[in-house]
Amino acid sequence: MSLAKRIIPCLDVDQGRVVKGVQFVDIRDAGDPVEVARRYDDEGADEITFLDITASHEGRDTIVHVVEQVASQVFIPLTVGGGIREVADVRRMLNAGADKVAINTAAVFNPEFVREASERFGSQCIVVAVDAKRVSAEGEPLRWEIFTHGGRKPTGIDAIEWSQKMVEYGAGEILLTSMDRDGTKQGFNLPLNKAVSEAVSVPLIASGGVGNLQHLADGVLKGGADAVLAASIFHFAEYTVGEAKAFMAEQGIEVRL
Amino acid sequence: MSTVAVIDYGMGNLRSVSKALEHVAPDLNVVVTDDADTIRGAERIVFPGVGAMRDCMAELERHNLSELVKEVATDRPFLGICLGMQLLLDRSEENEGTAGLGILPGEVKQFPNPLIDADDANGERLKIPHMGWNQVAQQIDHPMWSEIADQSRFYFVHSYYAEPKTPDEIAASSRYGFDFTCALYRDNIFATQFHPEKSQHAGLQLLKNFTQWNGRS
Numbered sequence: 316m317s318l319a320k321r322i323i324p325c326l327d328v329d330q331g332r333v334v335k336g337v338q339f340v341d342i343r344d345a346g347d348p349v350e351v352a353r354r355y356d357d358e359g360a361d362e363i364t365f366l367d368i369t370a371s372h373e374g375r376d377t378i379v380h381v382v383e384q385v386a387s388q389v390f391i392p393l394t395v396g397g398g399i400r401e402v403a404d405v406r407r408m409l410n411a412g413a414d415k416v417a418i419n420t421a422a423v424f425n426p427e428f429v430r431e432a433s434e435r436f437g438s439q440c441i442v443v444a445v446d447a448k449r450v451s452a453e454g455e456p457l458r459w460e461i462f463t464h465g466g467r468k469p470t471g472i473d474a475i476e477w478s479q480k481m482v483e484y485g486a487g488e489i490l491l492t493s494m495d496r497d498g499t500k501q502g503f504n505l506p507l508n509k510a511v512s513e514a515v516s517v518p519l520i521a522s523g524g525v526g527n528l529q530h531l532a533d534g535v536l537k538g539g540a541d542a543v544l545a546a547s548i549f550h551f552a553e554y555t556v557g558e559a560k561a562f563m564a565e566q567g568i569e570v571r572l
Numbered sequence: 573m574s575t576v577a578v579i580d581y582g583m584g585n586l587r588s589v590s591k592a593l594e595h596v597a598p599d600l601n602v603v604v605t606d607d608a609d610t611i612r613g614a615e616r617i618v619f620p621g622v623g624a625m626r627d628c629m630a631e632l633e634r635h636n637l638s639e640l641v642k643e644v645a646t647d648r649p650f651l652g653i654c655l656g657m658q659l660l661l662d663r664s665e666e667n668e669g670t671a672g673l674g675i676l677p678g679e680v681k682q683f684p685n686p687l688i689d690a691d692d693a694n695g696e697r698l699k700i701p702h703m704g705w706n707q708v709a710q711q712i713d714h715p716m717w718s719e720i721a722d723q724s725r726f727y728f729v730h731s732y733y734a735e736p737k738t739p740d741e742i743a744a745s746s747r748y749g750f751d752f753t754c755a756l757y758r759d760n761i762f763a764t765q766f767h768p769e770k771s772q773h774a775g776l777q778l779l780k781n782f783t784q785w786n787g788r789s
Contacts, residue, residue, distance in 0.1 A: 317691065317747055318698075319705045319725060356772065361705055387591040392727060392770050412587045414770065437623035439701060439729045487701055487729075516685060518699045541699055571705040571725045 319571040320535050321361035321542035322559055323394075323520065324549040326351060330369050331377030333550075348381045349388065355549065356389045358556035361571055363389065364417070364490075364544060367397035379411045386412025396444055396490075405432045409440060417490055419444035420463050423470055426484055433485025442520070443486035447474035447507060448494040459507050466494035474507070475514045482515050489515055490544065493523040500526025500547070508538030520544050528554060528562040535568050575601040576783065577614035579641065579656075581631045582606075583621050589653065592769040593618070596780035606635045616782065617644050619763075621655025625680065625732070626667035628655050638673060645675050645761055649787040652763030657756060658734060660763055666732055676756055676763075678736035687749045701731040702748045708755070708766065711742050714789050716762045716781045724774040726766035728754070734765060760787035 327334050332346040345351065352363050363385070367378040375398050382395055395408045396417030408416050422429050422443050433441045448466055451458040459474035478489050491511050493504035503521045512519040521540035525531060525548055534540040548554050560570045576597075578590050586604045593602045603610055611617065619641060621628050632638045644650065645660070652660050661672045664680035672680070687698040705725040710717050733752040736742060743762065744755035754765040762782070768775035 317689075317706065318702065318728075321704050383587075386588055387595075390588070390592050390595070390769060390776055391772050392729075409585045410587065412585065412591070414585065414588070438731075439622060439703070488703065516700055518701070518703050541704070 317569060319361070319569050320540070320563065321520075322359075322531065322556055322563075322570070323362045323364055323542055323544040324355045324360050324556060325364040325366055325522070325544050325546040326550075327366050327368050327546065328378060328381060329367075330371075330374040331381055334368070349384045352385045352389050355556055356391055359560055359571065360391065360556045361542070362392040362394060364394040364396065366417075367395065369398070379407055382408060382411040382413050394442060396442070401428065402432055402435060405436055405440075409436060413440075415440045415442050415488070417442040417444045419446065422481060423461060423463055423472070426480065429481055429484040429486060433487070438485045438487035438517075441486055442488045442490050443478075443481040444490040444492065445474060445478055445481070445511070446492050446494050447511075449504075449507075457506055457510070459510075462494050466497070475510055478511045478515050482517050486517060488518045488520060490520045490522060496524030497522075498547075499524050502526065502530035503534045503538050503540070503543075505533060505538040508534060508540055512539030512541075518542060528559055531559055532563050532566045532568060535563070536566065573599065573601045574616070575603060575610075575614045576616040576618060577611045578602065578604045578618045578620065579611060579637065580604045580606045581628070581635045581637050583623050583628050583631055583655070585622070586620055588767075588769045589618055589620050592776060592779050593783065596776050597783040600783055606637060608636070608640055611640055611644060614644075614648075616649045617651070618782075619645075619650065619652045619656035619659070621653070621659060623655065624667060625655065625658060625664040625670045625672070628659055629670060629672070632659075642673055642675060648760060649782060649785045650761045651782050652756075652761070653769070654730065654765060654767060657763035657765055658732060660756070660761070661734060661736070664732060676736060676741055676758060676761070677738065678734060678741070678756075680732050681735050682732050683749070689749055691747075698749050701729055703729045705771075706746050706748065706766075708744045708746055710744050712757070712789075714743055714757060714762070715785050716743070716757070716778060718777075718781050720774050720777050720781075726754075726764070726768065726771040726774055728766045730765055757789055759789065
């Protein structure tokens with residue numbers, strides 16, 4: 316008996332609506348984040364992450380209402396990422412009912428923001444999202460760097476050193492996305508996950524590339540992840556969270572059933 | 573209408589606790605407040621808390637709530653959650669040593685870092701904070717455990733843990749590298765390190781039990 320590895324479905328939300336078409340037959344409105352969150356909660360999700368991809372500044376207030384509604388009906392931890400740029404953004408999300416916020420680009424441009432936010436609200440609610448991409452050539456020792464703008468802009472910052480620095484600055488958790496794998500359905504980047512997990516003292520959430528249940532299990536067994544995050548395999552109802560947990564349990568992974 | 577007061581001293585997200593209470597007990601009047609009269613007038617008290625111990629104590633003082641918490645912790649059903657449990661003890665190792673409210677005898681200690689998993693053949697290092705769903709081993713029969721299976725999983729997030737002075741006050745323990753106390757009780761007080769408001773069915777049941785508890789163990 317010990318701590319369970321977590322499965323975290325991620326919802327991309329644009330102006331208050333879930334995108335990437337969920338196709339649950341028994342859900343009335345697949346674009347309604349509240350309905351989708353409730354479904355994942357019923358299936359046994361250990362946490363839910365909302366990624367606000369709203370491009371316009373004006374549209375961003377909608378995520379606050381989404382979080383408020385979900386938090387009054389779903390009683391598991393909720394994380395909100397996307398557009399968290401200042402302390403006021405963190406406060407607004409926590410007050411709406413989020414338990415954690417994920418800080419991404421803003422951490423790269425202003426690392427002190429992570430320190431400020433964790434000192435103000437506690438490390439337990441500060442997740443730093445690290446988007447990493449391999450920069451080493453074939454045959455060279457593996458090396459990954461931080462990229463911003465959806466993986467388009469290199470920063471020259473080493474992903475492992477950056478993750479360690481973010482923990483020093485107060486990150487309570489690292490959400491690591493492999494930009495090489497994101498959207499490919501080829502599985503997590505296991506060497507990257509393993510390297511970061513061993514380098515930091517805080518829990519690691521692996522993200523990017525999940526296409527089947529074995530990928531989720533491998534993230535824990537081979538990638539050293541404490542939690543695994545996936546979007547599309549759950550969105551398109553290819554697998555339920557419950558199926559994912561049963562599969563992981565069969566592989567000897569401790570999960571909450 | 574029966575009132576439960578969720579004590580608001582500016583530390584963290586109290587919306588989840590109040591929404592969860594409203595969810596399990598729609599007839600209950602749930603108020604999130606720092607008003608002394610409202611707190612004194614409530615039948616039940618929830619004492620939450622997140623963040624650092626020193627900040628929590630400072631905010632309690634700033635809101636003139638320390639003495640009031642001690643007062644209402646003597647005579648009615650009282651539920652401490654997370655830091656709201658740790659604050660009940662005498663002192664904490666956090667922030668180079670911080671005095672607590674001293675309502676229950678004991679200390680708050682930091683998980684060692686590195687924390688080595690004694691149950692793992694390879695001596696795997698465990699991550700800090702202890703974050704996620706862990707099993708809770710009930711140590712006593714108590715009305716607060718009603719309808720909750722022993723070893724149910726609850727959601728934790730913490731880097732410090734309670735070490736009560738006597739085992740008489742341990743309501744539950746959990747294991748993370750070693751066994752630690754994750755729920756305390758005495759008379760009308762029950763307190764948990766885990767977050768019932770974030771622990772789905774088991775957590776909601778615990779909150780429901782609290783709304784029905786007469787304050788006697």
